[in-house]
Amino acid sequence: MGTENVLRNLQLVDGRTVDIAIRDGIISAITPAGRAEGKTVLDGSGLYVSSGWIDLHVHAVPELHPYGDHIDEIGIQQGVTTLVDAGSCGADRIGAFYAGSLLTATNVLAFLNISRIGLERTDELSQLEWIDRDKAVQAAAAYSDFIVGLKARISQSVVKENGIQPLKLARALSAETKLPLMVHVGSAPPDISEVLELLQPGDVITHYLNGKSNNLFHTDGTPLQGLLEAVSRGVHLDVGHGTASFSFRIAGQAKKAGIPLNTISTDIYRGNRLNGPVYSMSNVLSKFLYLGYSLEEIIHAVTRNAALWLKRPELGEISVGQQANLTLFALQEGRKELTDSEGDVRVADHYIEAKGVFANGSLITC
Numbered sequence: 001m002g003t004e005n006v007l008r009n010l011q012l013v014d015g016r017t018v019d020i021a022i023r024d025g026i027i028s029a030i031t032p033a034g035r036a037e038g039k040t041v042l043d044g045s046g047l048y049v050s051s052g053w054i055d056l057h058v059h060a061v062p063e064l065h066p067y068g069d070h071i072d073e074i075g076i077q078q079g080v081t082t083l084v085d086a087g088s089c090g091a092d093r094i095g096a097f098y099a100g101s102l103l104t105a106t107n108v109l110a111f112l113n114i115s116r117i118g119l120e121r122t123d124e125l126s127q128l129e130w131i132d133r134d135k136a137v138q139a140a141a142a143y144s145d146f147i148v149g150l151k152a153r154i155s156q157s158v159v160k161e162n163g164i165q166p167l168k169l170a171r172a173l174s175a176e177t178k179l180p181l182m183v184h185v186g187s188a189p190p191d192i193s194e195v196l197e198l199l200q201p202g203d204v205i206t207h208y209l210n211g212k213s214n215n216l217f218h219t220d221g222t223p224l225q226g227l228l229e230a231v232s233r234g235v236h237l238d239v240g241h242g243t244a245s246f247s248f249r250i251a252g253q254a255k256k257a258g259i260p261l262n263t264i265s266t267d268i269y270r271g272n273r274l275n276g277p278v279y280s281m282s283n284v285l286s287k288f289l290y291l292g293y294s295l296e297e298i299i300h301a302v303t304r305n306a307a308l309w310l311k312r313p314e315l316g317e318i319s320v321g322q323q324a325n326l327t328l329f330a331l332q333e334g335r336k337e338l339t340d341s342e343g344d345v346r347v348a349d350h351y352i353e354a355k356g357v358f359a360n361g362s363l364i365t366c
Contacts, residue, residue: 004028004038007358010049010328012318013296020049022324025361030320041363044328047355050299051316052081052107052325054306055281057182057206057240057265059119060108061088061097067119069270075106078280079327079354079366082106082306082315086182086206086240086267087113087151090124091135098146105360107325109310111151111182112139114170125153126160131169133176140177148310149179149204154195155186155214164190167198174200182206182238186245188214196226201234204309206265208237209254211247211342221253231260236309241284241341242267243277248340251291263309264288264301277339282329286351287338295331298352326358 004021010033011017019036021029029036058074059067060083067088075083083106089097090113101108115124116132124130140147152170153159159166167183167190174181182204185195192214199205208216208227216227231237237260239246245267264284272278281302288298307316314322329352336351354366 004036005041006036006038007042007044007049008036008040009033010044010047013048013050013299020318020324020326022358025324027318027320027322027324030318047328047330049318050327050329051303051307051318052357052359053079053281053302053327053354054082054084054310054315055080055265055268055302056084056238056263056306056309057086057267058083059088059267059269060085064088064119066271067122067269069268069273071101071104071106071108074266074268074273075104076357076359076364077366078282079329079357080106080281081325081327081357081359083108084148084310085110087111087153088119089113090116090118091132091139092116093118094139094143094147098143105364109148110146111149112136112147113151114166114173123158123160125158125162125166128162128165128169131166133173136173137176140179147179149182150174150177151182151184153184154190155184156189157187159190164194164198167195171198180204184240185216186210186214187212192216192224193226196224196230199230199235202236204236204238205230206238206240206267207242207245209239209247209251210245211250215250217250217253221256223254223257223259227259237262239264239284240267241265241278243272244341246287246341248287248291248344248346251287255291255293261288261293261297261301263306264298277341280354282352282354283338286336286348287340289350289352290338290346290348324358324361327354328356328358329354
């Protein structure tokens with residue numbers, strides 16, 4: 001039997017302070033602070049712990065431009081132990097991406113782009129013949145443990161003259177593969193109301209807080225009836241911050257209207273990681289802290305809520321007998337400028353900062 005390695009004096013978001021003992025990568029005990037027996041590998045006084053952060057929307061194929069990046073640079077190095085690539089690959093290259101993902105320290109899952117070419121170009125739904133039903137069905141079957149859904153980017157720059165037709169084809173593919181859709185919303189046409197009508201329980205709207213003219217809120221700040229109906233029938237809302245898809249103004253309207261905070265994701269890739277406005281998962285989470293959400297709500301949106309959507313609840317829990325999959329982070333005091341996708345800068349006096357992860361049996365500093 002191996003020695004117990006103990007992470008001591010870590011605070012949970014519910015206010016408890018605990019020790020977590022780990023043996024051979026498995027959590028062997030969770031005790032009140034100071035009680036666990038074993039070799040101290042970290043005194044986490046002043047740090048919080050949660051199950052490993054999950055980013056439901058990233059672009060993690062390094063060779064793709066502009067939407068690509070290195071898995072571990074946007075994964076464990078940022079406190080994210082599981083990332084979900086949001087349709088970088090269609091059927092043509094999902095196999096190569098899967099093979100590459102096995103070589104990284106970060107746990108990787110993927111949405112399959114309904115276009116077989118994926119993001120080899122940014123108008124991947126402009127030619128309907130690129131939506132190859134047979135290839136998509138074959139890929140979904142071949143990589144069923146890796147692919148968690150289908151991705152359709154339904155905005156004007158992607159679909160060009162095809163309007164709502166790609167989403168109708170995506171809907172048919174969803175029925176055939178039994179996979180939910182993640183739908184990117186943005187500029188019209190198609191109109192957002194047409195998009196909302198086609199979404200079913202378990203589907204995901206990503207970029208729901210975008211500030212474009214075709215967004216999910218009326219000019220007076222109230223939510224569209226179609227959004228309220230989608231939420232009530234079980235459509236999942238995902239932030240997908242990105243370069244152009246998160247507005248402080250709209251996010252404030254959503255909070256005021258009581259729209260649920262389901263999952264917070266980054267839509268991160270090389271450009272918006274290095275140059276902003278995304279930078280990191282910590283930066284995006286800090287924006288919701290600024291907006292007045294509780295730390296518990298925010299962390300649930302990148303742990304428990306994401307894990308439940310993925311139908312992998314164990315990824316969102318810290319429990320004895322499970323693989324240790326943990327994110328360590330601090331709630332820092334100090335002035336922090338936070339910028340949305342419209343160039344609106346807000347100044348926070350508290351912010352979240354990832355400090356490390358425990359994954360794959362070892363402690364890794366962010």
